[in-house]
Amino acid sequence: MSTRSSSLMRIDRVEVRVLSTRYATEFRNPHQEFPGKQAVLVFVSTEGGVVGVGESWCDGGDPGSVVTIIESDLAPRIIGASVSEPERIWRSMMATGVMSLKGSALYAAASGVDIAIWDAWARTLRQPLHRLLGGHSTAVPVYGSSGLYAEGYTPESLASDMAAAMDRGCCGAKIKVAGATLEEDVERAGAVRRALGSGPRLMVDALFKPGVADAIRLGRALAPFDIYFYEAPTGLRDLSGWRTIRRDTGIALSGPEVEAGLDRYREFLSKEVVDYLQADAIICGGVTELRRIAALGWAFRKPVTYHASGSAVALAANAQVAAAFAGTDSIEMHLLHQALFERLWDAGWRIENGALVLPEIPGIGVEITPDSPLFNGSAPRG
Numbered sequence: 186m187s188t189r190s191s192s193l194m195r196i197d198r199v200e201v202r203v204l205s206t207r208y209a210t211e212f213r214n215p216h217q218e219f220p221g222k223q224a225v226l227v228f229v230s231t232e233g234g235v236v237g238v239g240e241s242w243c244d245g246g247d248p249g250s251v252v253t254i255i256e257s258d259l260a261p262r263i264i265g266a267s268v269s270e271p272e273r274i275w276r277s278m279m280a281t282g283v284m285s286l287k288g289s290a291l292y293a294a295a296s297g298v299d300i301a302i303w304d305a306w307a308r309t310l311r312q313p314l315h316r317l318l319g320g321h322s323t324a325v326p327v328y329g330s331s332g333l334y335a336e337g338y339t340p341e342s343l344a345s346d347m348a349a350a351m352d353r354g355c356c357g358a359k360i361k362v363a364g365a366t367l368e369e370d371v372e373r374a375g376a377v378r379r380a381l382g383s384g385p386r387l388m389v390d391a392l393f394k395p396g397v398a399d400a401i402r403l404g405r406a407l408a409p410f411d412i413y414f415y416e417a418p419t420g421l422r423d424l425s426g427w428r429t430i431r432r433d434t435g436i437a438l439s440g441p442e443v444e445a446g447l448d449r450y451r452e453f454l455s456k457e458v459v460d461y462l463q464a465d466a467i468i469c470g471g472v473t474e475l476r477r478i479a480a481l482g483w484a485f486r487k488p489v490t491y492h493a494s495g496s497a498v499a500l501a502a503n504a505q506v507a508a509a510f511a512g513t514d515s516i517e518m519h520l521l522h523q524a525l526f527e528r529l530w531d532a533g534w535r536i537e538n539g540a541l542v543l544p545e546i547p548g549i550g551v552e553i554t555p556d557s558p559l560f561n562g563s564a565p566r567g
Contacts, residue, residue, distance in 0.1 A: 193233030194267045194309055199260035199298065200228040201252050202560035204496060206524045212333035215364035215394040217245065219333065222522050224496040225251050227297035228555040229305050231268055237305025238553055240498040241297030242443075242468040254287060254294035263298065268306040275299055275473040292445030292470050299471025300502045300549065308548040314502075315543060318476060318509035324540035325507040328386060329353070330494070331520035332360020332373070340376035348380040350520055356539030357386025357413060359517065362403060363394040371406050378410040386413040386515075388439070393417045397426040404434030414439040414461050414490075427458035439463045442492040446470060450478045454485040461514055465492035466502040475503070479510040488514035497525035500541075501534075501549040508543055516541060525559075528552055 207221040225241040225248045241251045258281045266274050278298065282291040307314040329350025332343055347358035360377055362370045378387055389412055395403060400418040416439040419426045431438050437460035441453055445468060453459050462482040466475045482489040489512050491503040500518060507513045528551055533544030544550055
């Protein structure tokens with residue numbers, strides 16, 4: 186590569202924007218209410234004029250801590266680096282956390298930057314990201330996900346929404362559990378199974394809420410509905426509890442979805458507590474770390490399912506990695522959290538025969554710029 190070509194890939198600006206969405210109905214999961222949703226989007230620009238976009242996880246609190254890490258700690262460190270070296274940049278970003286104890290917040294922040302770097306590199310090369318990563322497929326099995334709780338949201342309403350996802354072409358549906366009584370959760374799951382019929386997948390997500398005994402009771406009560414996997418059945422750190430639930434319910438478990446870094450995923454696999462390894466690019470450390478997690482799943486012969494409940498940027502980034510690897514089971518498409526989703530469909534993304542089909546366009550496949558009037562965010566850094 187010529188010196189000039191190399192210089193055009195140098196990062197000269199990092200910008201962060203916060204996208205806020207309000208919902209007409211206030212839904213809740215087992216832990217929190219959802220009057221709306223925020224997404225931290227990261228834009229990395231090169232001297233050649235290419236702009237890549239990424240997303241950082243910020244659920245469960247104010248996005249300010251993640252924004253501050255990106256702007257104050259990560260952006261100054263990567264200005265002048267080349268987007269053609271995402272691995273080297275990733276290690277440099279992780280080095281900022283050696284003594285700081287920023288933990289998962291650093292991983293979330295670095296995730297957004299890393300995704301934007303990969304997007305910019307793929308755009309520069311005029312290639313879809315999944316082709317740079319391996320190019321296994323252009324379609325990923327996709328299920329509709331929501332099943333939240335709300336005042337007046339009946340089992341019949343839930344079943345209708347999940348059936349609508351099937352009508353759009355999804356391969357199955359996932360609903361929340363452990364946010365109501367056992368009887369209510371059984372009624373909800375039963376209504377959805379009847380609406381879906383016997384063929385499509387039905388998954389449940391307890392969001393780490395129940396204790397082990399309650400998780401077992403819930404799993405056994407739901408077993409007649411042919412549960413494809415039981416996600417996050419008990420506390421995130423209680424791996425012995427996960428093993429007990431897996432043994433005593435006979436239902437496949439999925440997780441850990443919100444863990445950061447490769448080591449925790451290796452622990453879930455080595456201790457044999459999951460049947461489906463679940464990760465998310467905007468949480469675990471970006472594309473760079475997610476591809477390692479995908480390879481780890483392959484090494485342990487465990488299929489990988491991709492969590493995605495952020496904006497269209499999160500869905501696109503996860504889908505690009507999911508399409509690149511042979512060990513992919515599925516990807517989540519959230520039916521409530523859909524900020525910027527219209528940009529996917531406008532760009533040629535589609536759902537067909539149970540799969541999310543990726544368009545042959547450069548990068549991660551989402552067009553959004555930092556100067557969009559949609560944003561309420563911070564000033565550029567660089």
